[in-house]
Structure formats: structure tokens, C-alpha cells
Amino acid sequence: MTDKLITIDLSESPYSNDMIHNRWHPDIPMVAKVKPGDDFVVECYDWTGGQIKNDDKAEDVRDVDLSQVHFLSGPIGVEGAEPGDLLVVDILDIGAFGDCEWGFNGFFSRNNGGGFLTDHFPEAQKSIWDFNGMFTSSRHIPGVEFAGLIHPGLIGCLPSKEMLSEWNKREAELFNTDPNRVPALATLPYADTAHMGRMSEDAAKVAAAEAARTVPPREHGGNCDIKDLSRGSKVYFPVYVDGAGLSVGDLHFSQGDGEITFCGAIEMAGWIHMRVNLVKGGMAKYGIKNPIFKPSPITPKYDDYLIFEGISVDEKGKQHYLDVHIAYRQACLNAIEYLKKFGYTGAQAYAILGTAPVQGHISGVVDIPNACATLWLPTDIFDFDLQPNASGPTKAITGSVDVPLAPDLGG
Ligand code: ZN
Numbered sequence: 001m002t003d004k005l006i007t008i009d010l011s012e013s014p015y016s017n018d019m020i021h022n023r024w025h026p027d028i029p030m031v032a033k034v035k036p037g038d039d040f041v042v043e044c045y046d047w048t049g050g051q052i053k054n055d056d057k058a059e060d061v062r063d064v065d066l067s068q069v070h071f072l073s074g075p076i077g078v079e080g081a082e083p084g085d086l087l088v089v090d091i092l093d094i095g096a097f098g099d100c101e102w103g104f105n106g107f108f109s110r111n112n113g114g115g116f117l118t119d120h121f122p123e124a125q126k127s128i129w130d131f132n133g134m135f136t137s138s139r140h141i142p143g144v145e146f147a148g149l150i151h152p153g154l155i156g157c158l159p160s161k162e163m164l165s166e167w168n169k170r171e172a173e174l175f176n177t178d179p180n181r182v183p184a185l186a187t188l189p190y191a192d193t194a195h196m197g198r199m200s201e202d203a204a205k206v207a208a209a210e211a212a213r214t215v216p217p218r219e220h221g222g223n224c225d226i227k228d229l230s231r232g233s234k235v236y237f238p239v240y241v242d243g244a245g246l247s248v249g250d251l252h253f254s255q256g257d258g259e260i261t262f263c264g265a266i267e268m269a270g271w272i273h274m275r276v277n278l279v280k281g282g283m284a285k286y287g288i289k290n291p292i293f294k295p296s297p298i299t300p301k302y303d304d305y306l307i308f309e310g311i312s313v314d315e316k317g318k319q320h321y322l323d324v325h326i327a328y329r330q331a332c333l334n335a336i337e338y339l340k341k342f343g344y345t346g347a348q349a350y351a352i353l354g355t356a357p358v359q360g361h362i363s364g365v366v367d368i369p370n371a372c373a374t375l376w377l378p379t380d381i382f383d384f385d386l387q388p389n390a391s392g393p394t395k396a397i398t399g400s401v402d403v404p405l406a407p408d409l410g411g
Contacts, residue, residue, distance in 0.1 A: 002273065005032040006042045006073045010100060010269055014049040014071040014195065021197035022049075022071050023189075023211035024222070026161050026241050029198040030077035033243075039092060039275035045071040046269045047153065047250040052104045054128050056140075058406035061106040061263055062124030066113050067193040070154050070214040070223065074247030075197070078276050081244035086282030087157055087237040090275040091296075094150045094231045094251060096268050101131040103253045103268035105138075105355045107261050107347070109408050114183035115262035116329065117350060119315075124406040127351045129253065129266045136253055136266060138355075140403045141348050143396055146381040147300035148253040149357050151230040152272060153265060154214065156221030156291070157237050158245030163219065167212050187213040221291040223250065225259040227357065232296025238283050248272055254355055257375075260332055261354030300357055302378035306386055308335040309363075311370040319369055324362050327373035331360075335375050342384065343397030351403055356381050 006019045014020045019031040034040060046052070049071040052060050081087060096103070107115050110122035127140035137145040159167065171186040178185055194208035217224040221237055229235065237246070251272065255265030282288065310331030312323040320326050332353055339349035352358075359376035379386045384396035 002039055002041055004041045004043070005034070005076060008043045008045055008073070010045070010050060010097070014045050018198045020045065020071050020073060020195060021075070021247065022068060022195045022214060023208065024159055024164065024214060025196065025207045025211035026158050026164060027199065027203065027207055028075055028158065028196055028245070030075050030243055030245060031198060033077045033079060034276060035079045036276060036278045039273065041271050041273045042073045042076070042248060043271045044073045044249045044251050044269060046267050047071065047264065048267070052106070052126070052267070054102050056404050058106065058124045058126040058404045061126045062109045062112065062406040062408070064108070064112065064263070065193065067190050070250050071195070072154065072214065072247040072249035075158050075245030076247070077243035077245060078278065081239050081278055082242055083160060083240050084281055084283050085239040085244070086279040086286070086288065087239050087244045087246060088277040088279060089155070089235045089237060089246065091152070091229070091231050091233050091235070092273040092275055094152070094270060094272045096131055096253070096270040100269055103129045103131070103136070103266040105129065105261055105266055105351050106263035107350065108263045109406070111182060111408065113262060116258065116260040117332065118183070120333070121347060121350055123408045125347050125403045127403045129355065131253060140401060141351055142399070142401055143383050144352060144356065144381050145383070146254065146356050146378070148266070149227050149230045149255070149300055150251070150253055151227055151255070152248050153225045153250035153252050153255070153259070154223040155235070155246070155248040157239055158241045158247070159212065159220055160240040163240055164210065164212055167218060168210060187215045189213065219290055225255065225265065227252070227255040227257060227265070228295045229293055230296045230299065232298050233293050235291055235293040236279065236282065236288065237291050238288060246276065254357060256353050256356055256358030257360030258328060259354065261350060266355050302357055302380050304379045305359070305376040306379055308338065308375045308377065310334060310373045310375070313370065321369050322365055322371045324365065324371045324373055327371040328360055328375070331373045331375040335377055341393040342386070343395040345402050347403040347405070
């Protein structure tokens with residue numbers, strides 16, 4: 001039988017579980033030891049550690065304490081792993097708990113987190129998604145159901161001391177260019193809500209002040225939010241400390257490319273089954289700085305799309321130079337406007353783009369001055385015809401259901 005290395009109790013705070021941590025630091029003690037070739041199961045909190053509830057209000061999203069995220073399970077030590085190696089992780093399977101078959105998607109308030117389209121959706125909103133086996137649907141978003149491309153949003157190995165100081169240096173430099181910006185330019189170390197796993201209280205006090213937050217993806221992988229890193233993929237992670245220190249969390253039932261809603265994909269608590277192996281000296285052998293991976297042999301088959309283009313001209317008509325961030329935003333806004341013609345509210349359309357297996361492509365980055373990004377909306381996830389035609393769109397979505405909204409309190 002496969003070992004379950006980390007168990008959690010959803011009725012208890014993740015702070016009371018010493019196999020959980022919410023910061024990156026080389027000295028966080030390993031909570032389990034495995035050998036190359038071993039497979040094992042790890043249980044994970046949802047990324048907020050249970051702050052978001054299965055209800056029809058969005059106050060929990062508005063008031064979420066973002067300094068607590070992400071709650072990760074680990075680190076797991078791998079025998080024989082040394083800096084410079086590659087840790088090979090087979091993601092064998094992922095699932096939700098039988099008594100917790102639901103997930104959430106939301107948009108943060110502009111004053112507490114923000115998001116990709118925060119200027120257009122400045123208030124906190126939330127949709128709840130029920131899992132029906134491999135499919136999901138939401139009582140807040142009618143007319144749509146799809147198969148989950150289930151994956152960990154966050155997975156990676158512990159950084160070395162040198163790497164951690166490099167992260168802190170470069171992120172502080174960026175933050176300090178506009179320290180009062182809302183939302184902030186970067187999330188800097190913050191000791192008050194740090195959970196340093198099994199570190200002793202004295203050591204944790206010192207380490208928490210410099211431990212990296214888990215928000216950005218970095219050289220070690222981390223919070224990459226790649227929907228295609230799904231069950232069945234094989235990932236090659238750079239190793240920076242003895243034992244590697246593999247940690248994982250932020251499980252997603254499904255997500256659109258870009259995780260544009262930020263809170264987040266379809267976020268869930270659950271379990272992940274993995275197998276580890278090593279490629280000794282693999283970083284130098286293959287010239288690897290960031291993780292590489294092979295996708296799963298099994299993916300939901302959605303091969304018909306309606307594709308929306310966007311260029312690097314912003315909402316005010318201002319020209320930007322090859323800016324793919326702006327181009328992708330325009331592609332997303334174009335898709336939202338289109339979906340509204342079928343009866344969706346803007347918030348429902350935004351939630352679909354954040355949760356469904358939507359593809360985002362950087363289509364052109366050389367044709368000055370416009371970058372071109374495309375958003376690929378799978379048509380088969382809708383229970384009505386989405387194609388444009390001569391008679392115009394039929395209002396398929398009617399009724400009073402909407403994504404709950406939380407009044408903003410300012411900030
Ligand atoms: Zn997430």
C-alpha cells in the first residue's frame with residue numbers, strides 16, 4: 001500500500017499542523033524522508049487554509065488574510081538528493097476528499113489582492129463549483145460544465161540560502177520603486193503570519209523575517225499555476241539543498257491559462273499521489289535553470305474553440321510597445337463582452353475564463369508596436385451554441401443567479 005506521508009484535518013487550523021508551512025526557507029525541517037523510486041500520498045489544504053466557505057456570500061473573499069497563503073504540505077526529503085541534481089516528480093494522481101467535493105473561484109477586492117482585471121471588477125466576488133466525478137459545474141454560473149484538468153498550482157523544492165537572498169534582494173528593489181502601490185508590486189517577507197513547519201520557536205523567529213512569500217513562481221517552480229502540470233505529468237525540478245525538500249499545495253480542479261481571476265482557479269483541498277526519482281548533476285547536464293515538464297497523456301478533449309484576439313492597445317486607446325500583458329487583457333475583455341451577449345453578467349464571464357480549460361497564447365511579439373495575444377475559449381463546455389451567425393446571439397442565460405458580490409469597505 002502506498003504510504004500517506006502527510007495527513008491533514010480540515011476542521012483544524014493549518015497552523016496546528018507541523019507538516020504544513022507557508023513560507024520558503026532553506027532551514028524548514030523535512031517532515032518525511034523518501035528514497036528515489038518511492039511513491040507516496042500527501043494531503044493538502046486549499047491555498048487559503050480553509051478561509052473560503054461553501055456559501056452564497058463573498059465577504060470571506062473580500063476579508064481574506066493574504067499574508068497567510070499559501071499553505072503547503074512538506075518539505076519532503078529525498079535520500080541522496082544534492083544541489084545541482086534534478087528531482088523527477090511523477091504526478092500519479094490527484095483528487096478531492098470524499099466529504100469535500102467542491103471548490104471556489106473568486107476575484108479579490110482591489111484593496112485586498114486585486115487581480116488581472118481588477119480595474120473592471122474591483123469588488124470581491126465568488127463562485128462555488130461542485131465536483132461531479134471528473135466534471136464540475138457551478139450554481140452561480142449556469143450553462144457551463146467541463147471536465148477537470150486537475151493539477152497542483154504550487155510545487156517546488158526549497159531554495160538555498162544564496163537563492164533566497166537573491167529573491168529578497170530583487171523583489172525588494174521592485175517593491176521600493178512604488179512602495180505605496182495598491183495592489184503591491186511584490187509580496188515581501190512578513191513574519192507575523194509565517195508558519196515555519198517544524199522549526200523551533202527561536203529559529204523560526206529569525207527565519208520568518210527573511211523567509212520568502214509563496215506568491216510568485218520562481219526558479220524552483222513554486223506558484224507557477226500551470227494548468228497543464230496535471231495528473232500524469234512528469235516534472236524535473238532543480239535541487240538547491242541536500243534532500244531537495246519537495247513541497248506542494250494550492251490544488252486546482254481546473255484553471256484557465258493565466259489564472260486571471262487570482263482567487264484563483266477552482267481552488268480545492270485534496271490529496272496528491274507522487275513518485276520521485278533523481279537525475280544526478282542534471283541541472284548542468286541539461287542546462288536547466290527553471291523546471292521543465294512533460295504533460296499528461298490524459299487531457300480533456302476540447303478541440304473546438306472560439307479564439308479572441310487582443311493587441312497591446314489599452315482600454316483608453318493608448319498604444320503600448322509589444323506588451324503581452326496588455327494584449328492578453330484585451331483578449332480576455334473581448335471574450336467577456338462576447339459572452340455578455342448570451343446573457344452572462346461580466347462577473348460570470350470573467351469566472352468562466354478563470355476556471356474553464358481556456359488556452360492563452362502569445363501569438364506575436366515582433367510586429368511593432370503591437371503584441372498579439374489570443375484567448376481560446378472551448379465551445380463544447382457550453383450547453384448552447386456560441387458561434388456567431390447571421391441571426392445574432394440568442395440569450396441562453398436567463399434568471400437571477402449571479403456571482404455573489406461583497407460590498408467593498410475601502411482600504
Ligand atoms: Zn490556486
